Amino acid sequence: MTSLPMATFLQSESFIYVLYIVAFALFIQGLRGLSGPTTAVRGNRIAAVGMAIAVVATLLNPGEGNWGLIALGLAIGVAVGVPAARRVKMTAMPQMVALFNGVGGGAVAIVSWVEFRGLGSTYGSHTVEIGGEVIHTGGVATYVAIFSVFAAIVGSVSFWGSNIAFGKLQEILPGRPISLGSAQQIVNLVLLILAVAAGVDLVAGAHSELLFIGMLIVAALLGNAVVLPIGGADMPVVISLLNAFTGLSAAATGMALNNPALIVAGMIVGASGSILTNLMAKAMNRSIPSIVAGGFGGGGAVEGAEGAGEHGGTVRSIGAADAAIQLAYANRVVVVPGYGMAVAQAQHAVRELTKELESRGVEVSYAIHPVAGRMPGHMNVLLAEADVPYDQLKEMDDANPEFQRTDVSLVIGANDVTNPAAKNTPSSPIYGMPILEVADSRSVIVIKRSMNPGFAGIENELYFDPKTSMLFGDAKSAVSEITAELSAL
Amino acid sequence: MILASVLTTNLAILVLAGFIGFVVVSKVPNTLHTPLMSGTNAIHGIVLLGGLLLFGLADLSAFSKALLVIAVAFGTINIVGGFLVTDRMLDMFKSKPKPKPAEEDSRPDRLPPGGKVADGKAGNTKAGDGEAGS
Numbered sequence: 001m002t003s004l005p006m007a008t009f010l011q012s013e014s015f016i017y018v019l020y021i022v023a024f025a026l027f028i029q030g031l032r033g034l035s036g037p038t039t040a041v042r043g044n045r046i047a048a049v050g051m052a053i054a055v056v057a058t059l060l061n062p063g064e065g066n067w068g069l070i071a072l073g074l075a076i077g078v079a080v081g082v083p084a085a086r087r088v089k090m091t092a093m094p095q096m097v098a099l100f101n102g103v104g105g106g107a108v109a110i111v112s113w114v115e116f117r118g119l120g121s122t123y124g125s126h127t128v129e130i131g132g133e134v135i136h137t138g139g140v141a142t143y144v145a146i147f148s149v150f151a152a153i154v155g156s157v158s159f160w161g162s163n164i165a166f167g168k169l170q171e172i173l174p175g176r177p178i179s180l181g182s183a184q185q186i187v188n189l190v191l192l193i194l195a196v197a198a199g200v201d202l203v204a205g206a207h208s209e210l211l212f213i214g215m216l217i218v219a220a221l222l223g224n225a226v227v228l229p230i231g232g233a234d235m236p237v238v239i240s241l242l243n244a245f246t247g248l249s250a251a252a253t254g255m256a257l258n259n260p261a262l263i264v265a266g267m268i269v270g271a272s273g274s275i276l277t278n279l280m281a282k283a284m285n286r287s288i289p290s291i292v293a294g295g296f297g298g299g300g301a302v303e304g305a306e307g308a309g310e311h312g313g314t315v316r317s318i319g320a321a322d323a324a325i326q327l328a329y330a331n332r333v334v335v336v337p338g339y340g341m342a343v344a345q346a347q348h349a350v351r352e353l354t355k356e357l358e359s360r361g362v363e364v365s366y367a368i369h370p371v372a373g374r375m376p377g378h379m380n381v382l383l384a385e386a387d388v389p390y391d392q393l394k395e396m397d398d399a400n401p402e403f404q405r406t407d408v409s410l411v412i413g414a415n416d417v418t419n420p421a422a423k424n425t426p427s428s429p430i431y432g433m434p435i436l437e438v439a440d441s442r443s444v445i446v447i448k449r450s451m452n453p454g455f456a457g458i459e460n461e462l463y464f465d466p467k468t469s470m471l472f473g474d475a476k477s478a479v480s481e482i483t484a485e486l487s488a489l
Numbered sequence: 490m491i492l493a494s495v496l497t498t499n500l501a502i503l504v505l506a507g508f509i510g511f512v513v514v515s516k517v518p519n520t521l522h523t524p525l526m527s528g529t530n531a532i533h534g535i536v537l538l539g540g541l542l543l544f545g546l547a548d549l550s551a552f553s554k555a556l557l558v559i560a561v562a563f564g565t566i567n568i569v570g571g572f573l574v575t576d577r578m579l580d581m582f583k584s585k586p587k588p589k590p591a592e593e594d595s596r597p598d599r600l601p602p603g604g605k606v607a608d609g610k611a612g613n614t615k616a617g618d619g620e621a622g623s
Binding site: 032037038043045051054055058064066069076077080081082088093100103104108111113114246250259260264268269271376377378384387390393 | 495496499507508513515516517521522523524527528529530531535536539542545546552557559563567568569572573574581
């Protein structure tokens with residue numbers, strides 16, 4: 001093989017390195033495409049081409065071996081990944097993303113483990129002296145061990161955390177917070193210290209695979225302990241955070257393996273995940289530590305209950321026919337979707353309704369709160385699936401000034417993100433959270449299953465507002481009912 | 490003379506990539522945040538390369554090989570699944586501007602002519618039935 005000059009060139013380190021550079025340039029270019037819906041499809045494909053190039057470059061590596069096993073791994077991956085991606089419903093997208101994120105984290109942890117099995121016996125035996133010269137006394141550099149161990153811990157946390165998030169979203173696990181109460185933070189802290197201590201010991205040369213496995217298990221427990229206490233509505237934050245974790249752990253793997261494509265790709269994902277995490281936390285007016293520390297339900301419910309007593313107002317319940325009439329005579333309607341729409345898979349029914357309204361000359365738009373649903377952008381995807389033109393989807397800052405000239409706000413399965421208490425009641429647990437100011441519109445119709453408070457356990461004073469009418473029922477059937485009434489008018 | 494080791498070079502790449510990531514991702518609108526997540530998800534599947542590289546190590550034990558097969562499979566699921574799912578999602582966004590004029594055409598929905606009207610009504614009744622059933 002080496003006698004062929006072409007093969008020698010293709011397998012040369014420089015050529016492979018250049019391919020990696022091409023690959024990460026394509027990743028960045030691809031992500032730039034995501035800045036607008038029209039260029040996004042191409043952007044995603046550009047990134048995919050970059051990935052293909054990175055894989056080919058790696059396989060060119062002269063040291064590469066075990067081709068049969070590589071083919072086996074790739075085949076299993078394709079056989080599982082392709083049908084999963086093809087079949088998943090848009091409403092199940094948050095779980096799918098959590099699951100894909102989890103396998104990524106799992107891959108990182110396993111790669112670090114195998115790395116340790118291969119090179120771990122040399123951890124800690126490496127010394128460097130900078131006296132004009134660098135002296136390696138055998139073994140891998142300390143920083144390689146550090147990054148590898150870091151990747152193992154974070155990858156394991158991400159794998160288990162994502163799987164728990166998947167379980168909650170898929171409703172295999174209960175969505176409500178499962179926690180150890182006040183002991184939770186102490187347990188988390190102890191687990192974190194244990195994992196880090198084991199990692200430090202390994203880097204220092206504790207040549208024990210048992211310790212490494214122990215560290216993976218502690219990190220796994222930590223992943224469980226962090227995500228289990230987090231309730232459904234905090235999911236957008238958690239998923240973004242886990243996404244950032246997996247990215248950073250991949251970047252660490254890249255540092256350990258001296259692979260520029262891995263470093264750049266991992267770091268970009270880390271940055272993206274961090275940005276999203278921040279945005280989501282801001283949109284809930286909560287700090288990331290307080291979300292990770294867990295449990296929103298408990299304390300808030302008590303305070304909220306007190307607040308509710310003050311209103312003691314009456315709730316006006318209406319039927320689909322009344323709602324239809326109200327909507328039919330409006331000039332401007334804003335639809336405010338929430339997780340309830342996703343649960344009921346009502347997006348197509350909503351689209352039917354708005355089409356019917358538009359055919360009557362009603363101006364319809366959608367106001368989307370950043371944390372509506374279970375992941376960033378969840379509502380947008382569902383409405384896009386139902387063929388809603390994206391220029392009708394308004395972000396919170398653009399939507400809020402419009403409510404004043406809106407005749408009817410139709411709230412479908414959204415609760416806390418419309419609660420005026422966030423603006424008016426300083427004692428409310430959600431005080432300060434930016435909301436969609438539907439209370440500014442001339443009238444409000446809320447479609448809701450029952451009067452049960454939302455995730456935060458807070459009574460929504462919007463429901464007691466005299467201009468609000470409640471239409472109780474499943475989002476999908478209620479919306480279809482309105483459409484039917486509307487076309488009968 | 491600055492001592493540029495492999496470590497420092499890679500650290501430079503790491504830091505620069507972080508900044509580029511922040512700049513590029515900040516420009517992604519809220520509407521596309523779900524595809525952004527699933528797309529970046531696919532990108533971190535690049536850890537597949539780690540698994541592939543380690544397959545090149547000498548004297549891997551059978552257990553290490555088994556682990557690597559899992560790692561490669563996981564990475565591939567992450568990449569293939571992530572990019573496909575993102576593509577599916579983005580396709581829905583892309584096809585958006587077209588339906589609008591079409592739907593304006595069908596505005597005289599409740600006037601008699603054409604099959605379109607029948608379609609619309611059938612859709613509505615169907616939706617109604619579904620609701621009755623559920």
